[in-house]
Amino acid sequence: MLGRLLMFRISYPNGTKFKKIMQASIKLIEEIPLNVTTEGLTLRALSPDKNALVNLFIPSTSFEEFNVEEETNIVVIKDEFNKAVRRAQRKDSVILIYERGARELKVILFNAKTGVEREFSVSISEAGMEPVGEIKVEPVVKFQIDGDDLKKIITDAKIVADEIEFIYENERILVRAASEDRSYRTTLELDRPLLNLESAAEGRVSGKYSLDLLKGITTALGSAETLILGFGQNQPLRIYMELEGGGILTVWIAPRV
Amino acid sequence: MLGRLLMFRISYPNGTKFKKIMQASIKLIEEIPLNVTTEGLTLRALSPDKNALVNLFIPSTSFEEFNVEEETNIVVIKDEFNKAVRRAQRKDSVILIYERGARELKVILFNAKTGVEREFSVSISEAGMEPVGEIKVEPVVKFQIDGDDLKKIITDAKIVADEIEFIYENERILVRAASEDRSYRTTLELDRPLLNLESAAEGRVSGKYSLDLLKGITTALGSAETLILGFGQNQPLRIYMELEGGGILTVWIAPRV
Amino acid sequence: MLGRLLMFRISYPNGTKFKKIMQASIKLIEEIPLNVTTEGLTLRALSPDKNALVNLFIPSTSFEEFNVEEETNIVVIKDEFNKAVRRAQRKDSVILIYERGARELKVILFNAKTGVEREFSVSISEAGMEPVGEIKVEPVVKFQIDGDDLKKIITDAKIVADEIEFIYENERILVRAASEDRSYRTTLELDRPLLNLESAAEGRVSGKYSLDLLKGITTALGSAETLILGFGQNQPLRIYMELEGGGILTVWIAPRV
Incomplete structure (x- = not known):
C-alpha cells in the first residue's frame, strides 16, 4: 500500500443497522455505485429494468469516523459487497477504506469489545463515473x-x-x-x-x-x-x-x- | 350486484382457527365442494386417487353470523380459496358470501378492532351438484x-x-x-x-x-x-x-x- | 432369533446427545464401521476422498448398559442408521443390539418414563473387517x-x-x-x-x-x-x-x- 493515497476511510458504528440499510438499498439493483463526499455517503442507482430508482443518503454525522480526502465515485460488485456486509454483527463497526487507484474496497468488521477484526476485500468494477440523476417530483x-x-x-x-x-x-x-x-x-x-x-x-x-x-x-x-x-x-x-x-x-x- | 339474490353470508369468528380447519380438510383433496344449509357448512370430497374421503361439518352455531337463503352447493378452486383463507389472522372474522349465479365466492377478512376489511374473490368451478355420499362403517x-x-x-x-x-x-x-x-x-x-x-x-x-x-x-x-x-x-x-x-x-x- | 448368539447389547442413556455425537461423527463419511469391545464403542472411517479421518470413541462407562460377548466389527448403512438415530429424543435410551450373523443392527429407542419402545432395523453391509488405522501425529x-x-x-x-x-x-x-x-x-x-x-x-x-x-x-x-x-x-x-x-x-x- 506504499505510496497509495487514502481516498476515504469511514466507520459506521452499528453492524446490524448498516447491514439492514444496505440490504434494503441494494435489493432492487444489480451494481452498487458509492459516492462519498464530506457530506456523507450516497448510493443512487436504477434497477436493471430501469423501473426503480434507489436513493440512499447517510450523512457523515451518522458515522463515528468520516475521513474523506476528496469526492470519490466507485462501483462495487454487489454479490461480494453484500456477502461481506452480511457478516456484520451488532457490536461490529463497519469500516470502509478506499485508496486511490485500488481495485478493491476494504470492508473491515471490527468488534471493539473483543478486539477481533475481520477484513474482506471487495472488487470494484468502475471508478470515477458520475452518479445517475435524482427524480424531482412532488407526489400529489x-x-x-x-x-x-x-x-x-x-x-x-x-x-x-x-x-x-x-x-x-x-x-x-x-x-x-x-x-x-x-x-x-x-x-x-x-x-x-x-x-x-x-x-x-x-x-x-x-x-x-x-x-x-x-x-x-x-x-x-x-x-x-x-x-x-x-x-x-x-x-x-x-x-x-x-x-x-x-x-x-x-x-x-x-x-x- | 344489482338484482342478485344472496344465497348465503356466513361469518366465522376466528381467522386462525378457520384457516387451520380448512388447511387440514383440503390437504388430501383437489377441489373444494361446499354445501351450505341452515344446519351448517359441509365439505365432503374424495382425494384424486379416491383412496381418501374427507368429511368436514361445522354447525351454524359455530358461526357468529349464518344467513342462508336456500341450500347451496358450490365447488371453489382450491388454490385460490387456500391462498385467501391462509391470509386470515386470529383477530379476523372470515366472511363467506355467495350470490345466486355468481362466478365467485367472496372471502372477506374483517378485523373488527382495527376496522380493516380485505376482500378476495375466489373462482367457482361448478354449482348445484350433489355432494358425494358418506361412508357408513363402524370401525371394529x-x-x-x-x-x-x-x-x-x-x-x-x-x-x-x-x-x-x-x-x-x-x-x-x-x-x-x-x-x-x-x-x-x-x-x-x-x-x-x-x-x-x-x-x-x-x-x-x-x-x-x-x-x-x-x-x-x-x-x-x-x-x-x-x-x-x-x-x-x-x-x-x-x-x-x-x-x-x-x-x-x-x-x-x-x-x- | 432362536439359536442366535448375542454379540452386543449396549444402551446409551440420552437420545439427544447420542444423536448429536453421531451426526457430527458421520457428517464426512459414507459408511459407518462400528467396533465394539469391552472398552467401548469406536467409529473410525475415512471420508470418500480420503482427505478426512473421523475417529470417535465412547467408553463403556458412558453407557448405562454395555454387554459385549466378543469384539465385533460391523459396517452399517449410513442413511438407514442416521434416519433411525435422528428420531431419538432426550428421554430416549438408544439401545443397539447385534446378533452373530444377523444382517441387521437393531436400534431401539426406549422412553423409560412412558414405556414406549420403538424398534428400527438397520442394514449391515459388511461384518468382521478390520478398522482403518489411526493417525499418530502430534500437532506443532x-x-x-x-x-x-x-x-x-x-x-x-x-x-x-x-x-x-x-x-x-x-x-x-x-x-x-x-x-x-x-x-x-x-x-x-x-x-x-x-x-x-x-x-x-x-x-x-x-x-x-x-x-x-x-x-x-x-x-x-x-x-x-x-x-x-x-x-x-x-x-x-x-x-x-x-x-x-x-x-x-x-x-x-x-x-x-
Whole structure:
C-alpha cells in the first residue's frame, strides 16, 4: 500500500443497522455505485429494468469516523459487497477504506469489545463515473403507514395479481389488484391503518405499480419501520423512509398504464 | 350486484382457527365442494386417487353470523380459496358470501378492532351438484391418541416404508412398517401412549394403510389435537377429530391388501 | 432369533446427545464401521476422498448398559442408521443390539418414563473387517476455540475461497483465505478469541486446509462446544473435542499444498 493515497476511510458504528440499510438499498439493483463526499455517503442507482430508482443518503454525522480526502465515485460488485456486509454483527463497526487507484474496497468488521477484526476485500468494477440523476417530483397524494401493514397489503394483493392500484378519493385510499378471474380490494383511511393521509388534489387520483418491485423493497425493510408512500396520476410511486441512526432511503417505482 | 339474490353470508369468528380447519380438510383433496344449509357448512370430497374421503361439518352455531337463503352447493378452486383463507389472522372474522349465479365466492377478512376489511374473490368451478355420499362403517377397533404421538409414529414408519399396519390383539396395538430390508415396530397400549382403546371383536384384527395419506392429514393437523382412529379387517381407517369451537372432521383412508 | 448368539447389547442413556455425537461423527463419511469391545464403542472411517479421518470413541462407562460377548466389527448403512438415530429424543435410551450373523443392527429407542419402545432395523453391509488405522501425529501448534467462534471464521472465509490457511507467528494465528480477486483475513490471539494457544516450534508455522471439510464438521457440531485445533507445516489439521457425557471425537483433515 506504499505510496497509495487514502481516498476515504469511514466507520459506521452499528453492524446490524448498516447491514439492514444496505440490504434494503441494494435489493432492487444489480451494481452498487458509492459516492462519498464530506457530506456523507450516497448510493443512487436504477434497477436493471430501469423501473426503480434507489436513493440512499447517510450523512457523515451518522458515522463515528468520516475521513474523506476528496469526492470519490466507485462501483462495487454487489454479490461480494453484500456477502461481506452480511457478516456484520451488532457490536461490529463497519469500516470502509478506499485508496486511490485500488481495485478493491476494504470492508473491515471490527468488534471493539473483543478486539477481533475481520477484513474482506471487495472488487470494484468502475471508478470515477458520475452518479445517475435524482427524480424531482412532488407526489400529489401521500400516506404514512407501518411497514408491516404495507407488507400485509402487498402479500394479499400478490395472491391475485402482479400490479397494484392505489386510488385516492374522499379521504380514503382504495387498494385494488385484479387478474383475469380473481380480485382483491381493501380500503385505507386515517387510523385504519394509516398514520397520516394528505392530497394536494381535490378529486380522484390513481396510480398503478409493479407488485414485484414493491414486494422486493418492502420485504428487505425491517418490520418496525414507518414509511411514507406518495403517488399521483401517471406519476412514479415514492417510498420514503427515515433511517434510524440518521439518513434517508427513497425508492421510486415507475407508473404502469 | 344489482338484482342478485344472496344465497348465503356466513361469518366465522376466528381467522386462525378457520384457516387451520380448512388447511387440514383440503390437504388430501383437489377441489373444494361446499354445501351450505341452515344446519351448517359441509365439505365432503374424495382425494384424486379416491383412496381418501374427507368429511368436514361445522354447525351454524359455530358461526357468529349464518344467513342462508336456500341450500347451496358450490365447488371453489382450491388454490385460490387456500391462498385467501391462509391470509386470515386470529383477530379476523372470515366472511363467506355467495350470490345466486355468481362466478365467485367472496372471502372477506374483517378485523373488527382495527376496522380493516380485505376482500378476495375466489373462482367457482361448478354449482348445484350433489355432494358425494358418506361412508357408513363402524370401525371394529378404536383408539384415541394425541396428534403429536400419532405424528411421531408416522414419521418413524415413513423412514422404512410406504404403508403402515395396525394389528389389534390382547388389548394392545402393534404398529408395523416394513420394506425389503428395513423394518419398524412399536406397541401401543392404554396410557402408553393411548388415551383410550376398545375393540368390538375378540381376536386379532389388522388393517394396512397408505402412510402418505396418513402423513398428509396428520401434518396438516395442529399439534394439540386428540384423534380417534378406527380400523378393522379390510375396513377403511377412520380418523375422527372434534374441532375446537365446534364441528367434526372425519377422514377415511382405504385399506390396502 | 432362536439359536442366535448375542454379540452386543449396549444402551446409551440420552437420545439427544447420542444423536448429536453421531451426526457430527458421520457428517464426512459414507459408511459407518462400528467396533465394539469391552472398552467401548469406536467409529473410525475415512471420508470418500480420503482427505478426512473421523475417529470417535465412547467408553463403556458412558453407557448405562454395555454387554459385549466378543469384539465385533460391523459396517452399517449410513442413511438407514442416521434416519433411525435422528428420531431419538432426550428421554430416549438408544439401545443397539447385534446378533452373530444377523444382517441387521437393531436400534431401539426406549422412553423409560412412558414405556414406549420403538424398534428400527438397520442394514449391515459388511461384518468382521478390520478398522482403518489411526493417525499418530502430534500437532506443532495447538489452539483452543469456542465452536461458535470457529464457525464464524469458517463462514467468513467461505465467502471468498475454498481453502483456509492458518499461520502461526509471534504468539498469534493469522487466518487467511483468498481467491483470484477476493480475500479475507483475521488474527487470533489469546483471549481474542482463543482460550489457549501453544506452539512447539519457535518460528513461523503454516497449514492450508479444505474449507468444505472444515465447514462440514463444524456445522454438525453443537454450538456450545470447545474445540482444540492442531496443525503444523504440511501436517494434517486435527480437530479434537471432548464429548459431554464421556468420549472423544477427533477429525483429521489432510493438508493442501
